[in-house]
Amino acid sequence: MATRQDVAKLAGVSPTTVSRVLNNNGYVSQDVRKRVEEAIRELQFVPNRVARSLRTQKCGQIACITHGLKNTFYAEIVQGIEEVALENGYTYSIYSTSVENEKYINLILEGFYDGLIVLTSSEFNNLVDSKKIREVIPTCFYWDLGYETKLPNVAVNLKKAMKNTTNYLLDCGHKEIVYLGYPKEGIEGVKENPRFLGYVDALKAKGIEVSSDHFLFVSNWNDTLTAGYEKVRELLDRGVSFTAIAACNDLMAIGAIRALSERGIRVPEDVSVTGFDDVEIAKMITPALTTVSLPKKEIGHTLMKSLLRQMNGEKLEGKIQEYESELMERETVQKI
DSSP, X not given: OOOHHHHHHHHTSOHHHHHHHHHTOSOOOHHHHHHHHHHHHHHTOOOOHHHHHHHHTOOSEEEEEESOSSSHHXXXXXXXXXXXXXXXXXXXXXXXXXXXXXXXXXXXXXXXXXXXXXXXXXXHHHHSOHHHHHHHSOEEEEEETTSXXXXXXXXXXXXXXXXXXXXXXXXXXXXXXXXXXXXXXXXXXXXXXXXXXXXXXXXXHTTOOOXXXXXXEOOTTOOSHHHHHHHHHHHHHHTOOOSEEEESSHHHHHHHHHHHHHTTOOTTTTOEEEOSBOOGGGGTSSSOOBEEEOOHHHHHHHHHHHHHHHHTTOOOOSEEEEEOOEEEOOSSOOOO
């Protein structure tokens, strides 16, 4: 097995220079870096991660806490995190808060990771005090802009995004708009659900009565294809009049479309449907889903870059960057 000294000899440099290339630390000319990288490939040299961790007092790993990867919205953010992490010599582990298991919190706090990214801040706050976690490990959060915090975060205004979507449906002539998602109190531990509030604000601004008959609430983290399908079937069984559905994610919207189709209700000729997140399948189904697009991979890039800044000793507070949403007009909404 090749050693660092073997790489240095083949490249004609010192072992210290090899270390600088491996750790991306200190100046190395492009010509020398190229020789070292070629020697590494030729010798198939694999750095000893354990030895490096002892030497640098860093593990070279971060943890990412998410709701889970069934919804590819989170998967695309994680992809952005991964790209920046690997470029900077870090690997990562993913933990899911949709699993009722808090053991991973202890693992994170025991020092196995250099940093932490939290994509589901509301759930995470139910398990542990985020402020205390940050005192132990550099941490960055994906956050809704409606909640003020001093914790380092990358933010999106979900209330504004849903308000814009509901206004779009209203402008298309729809007045009986069904809301499909979490209730007003949102996920457990969240006092106000920004998407629901955006929906309500849009209706009230146009003087339209907000009717509980048009609320299709799902339980905690049950925002799936099946949930959308079953909730709309229940709505149809009740005989409630409606012309549009505003879903809180694309999976539920697609499930809703399936339920409507089974009852012979055409989308968008009979009922219009909008989603949220703009996951890949949204543009591939027929009809293609009108939805809210968020720059998911860019959010992941910013989260990881912000975490790197903290791990390098920089102190960050509050909102680091705010991302805007965009309504993608496709084929599931029709003017009436």
